[in-house]
Amino acid sequence: MKKLFYSIALSALVAAGSSCKKTDNYAAPDVTLKGTVTDAGTGKSLQTEQGSGTRIKLLEISWSANPTPFYISSYQDGTYQNTKLFAGKNVISAEGAFVPLVQVDASGKTIVDKSQTVDVKDVTTVNFSVEPFLRIEWIGDPVLNADGTITTKFKVTRGTANPDFQQNVSDVAVFINSNNYVGNNNYDNRYTPKLSGDAANATIGATTTLTTLGGALPGKRSYFIRVGAKMQYGLNYYNYTDVKEVKIP
């Protein structure tokens, strides 16, 4: 009797134990999606900042017509890459400091839709050409002055002819930092000169010259410089130049 009981109990245990063995045999994500967001006017990649800048929006429509969006943040030079995606059909667009690729009017109707529907598999490249709100160009390289400050010359122009995206420029800044990840999210405000309000708006179309604040910069190191400007639209994202390095002896 006892023997029978034990054998039943044992077989039950074994049965219960074996059912726990579940291997997740679905292949790990190995699909790469990459690309560049470029300025339609200049053909160069659109500079941005990580976190509060360009990001790629994926809507995977293989399974659902109303999926939760998945985002990929772009690098600060405007390229992006994700190497751990599942293959699938995606509607892909980009968000950032440029004329929105998908626009909705006040009644909720989609009036512009430049998103791309792509079968993402293996290594897929999806590029976007956009009109930035503001285009900032260097006028020469930043100059290290005799008094230890740095002077920067640049020009801010409109990146789009669409009047709906030509709000007043609210802030212009020459961001300075001691590493090359420099921008509104990461700068040293002791040295960074800024313009705001009317002074910022007056930079449109004119060559602007700004010099670092706080006297001579500490020596024997490099500083990284980048000009940013933003206008009063949406989440107030900045447009940027690329990063330039100034070595201080």
Place this chain on the structure above:
Amino acid sequence: MKKYAYTILAFLLCWSTACKKLDTLPPSIISDQDVFSSSAGVTAYMARMYAELPIEDFRYSPERGLNMFWIISPTSATTGEALSRDQNGSMQENTGLSTWSDCYRTIRDANYFSENIAKYAGNFTPDQVNQWLGEARFIRAATYFALVKRYGGVPLVDKVLSYPAQSVEELKIPRTSEEKIYDFIGTDLDYAYANLPEKSQAGRANKYVAAGFKSRAMLFAGSVAKYNQISLVDGSGNRLCGIPATKAVAYFKAAYDAAALLEGKYDLYKKAWSATDKEAQYQNYVNLFFDATSGENIFVRQYHYPESVHGYDAYNVPRQLMGANGYSSEVNPTLNYVELFDGFPKNADGTIKTTTGGKYDLYTNTMDLFANAEPRLRATVVLPGDLMKGVSIEIRRGIYTGPTAGGISPLLPAGSTAHYPTANIVESANAAQTPYTLPNGKTMNPAGLSGYFTGDGTNSVSGFSIRKYIVPDKPTSLVLENRSDQTWIELRYAEVLLNRAEAAAELNALGQGDKNYLQDAFTQVNAIRERAGATLLTGTADVSIDVVRKERKKELGFENKQYWDMRRWRVADKEQNSTVYRTLMPFFSANDNKYFFDARLDERNSRYTFDPRWYYEQISQNEIQKSQNLIQNPGY
């Protein structure tokens, strides 16, 4: 065998008795009947709803959310009012919190009450039923306001939802427009105003509480309409984030009119006030937060030890008054906050003046610098050397031992966030101090009893400590976590006057001339200033939106209001952009036997940056998973 027969019979008998009553309510579960048929039951139901009401009181911080005892990341240390060793930057409310679902539970409670009390109306007088219906509407409106100020437009649920009577798909209610939510709040508060009595038990709503909350909510809506830049429109044309700018005037007028309803019903607390005595003005302002009979209290949340408690004193007393839990000085007002006030030497740019001709000014006592400070400042902030609980709160950064002939030059260049040089300065790493022998033979600890300690940071990191709401006579043995029970004043008349003044200043700026709005704003601001012991405005030419806002920061500082004000004015991303706040460090000069002050940037170099996305907070991913029709706010 007979024995078995009896046993079986007895056993069967047991069954027969059980047949009697099957259709009975389980006695362990409280039914609607039990709650709604007596006024005691309704009071208990109300008590629960008031306890759930989402207000940012002693038990709130953006890090840990509503109704949480542990407030070591204080709200005021995210706004720049204060610095704290445990909160070193700006933030949106922690997205892991359940604020969203908690609010909808309260809304359901309010809806359930409104729909079911009618069945039991026969047990009560119509006045009672109307009052309760008014309270339920007030609670629903206040809860929707908590949602809309965080997320913008949210799903509008104005009746009890039931599952499985309604399908899951039906229950996935999409968000509605921000504007509709504010209008819904306005309608609910109007209903509450019409149905509530003039007076109520402390902690419960009356008609003026409803009007006061309406002035607050409509002012928020008006500010969003005027200053917001963010837009999010759903597929049906509902603007989930943002309100058309054309609606600003209507909302500001609604705020103004609601605030005016309280005129003559409440007043500014002046029981111990005297027009000529600054000390009396100071004492009056301290007392304001502790007098249960104050005519300024409109809506309060009461606490009572041991069943309903908080730990405000334990976390925030100066270090030298620390209780047994080992907490202290979590809220240390910044010099930026102190500089909003008047009554001490200032430079042309409004910053505190601590030097003359490039050399530090010397003072015998640290309080000499603040001898003529505005009484409201002293009552809000513990200035270095001022009294609290009968002892002088000693805040000293260190002892300067260097030469003093010809004066002492600034220890650091302007704008530096570096540590002080160690040459010529004696300092302490923590509260276990080694006394320093002064040239006159006396000994002195390098740091004050309340700091500054360079090592552990358990001290006044800004050079100031907080006085507002700290119980002035609480013995140190009772300065413990979960041992404080002072009342939280959620809405006081001063805020209503400031709401009114701000709405008036905005209406004036928007060119509205149906009343003399500028004159009205002038009157309200001066009423606040007079009670505070501050310099009065001389004429309407002095009034501007900025003047009203500054007055609001001073009057309502550390009451968890500025967190929302910075958002609705849409100035947070300007004020906090890689911002380092200022501190005031008192030093003792050994050779002069006197004190000097160094105004500097926060030595800990805490940088505050507000992300513009946070104007509309991130909706928790859990909620979107539950209801996929919810559209996330922009940028997340």
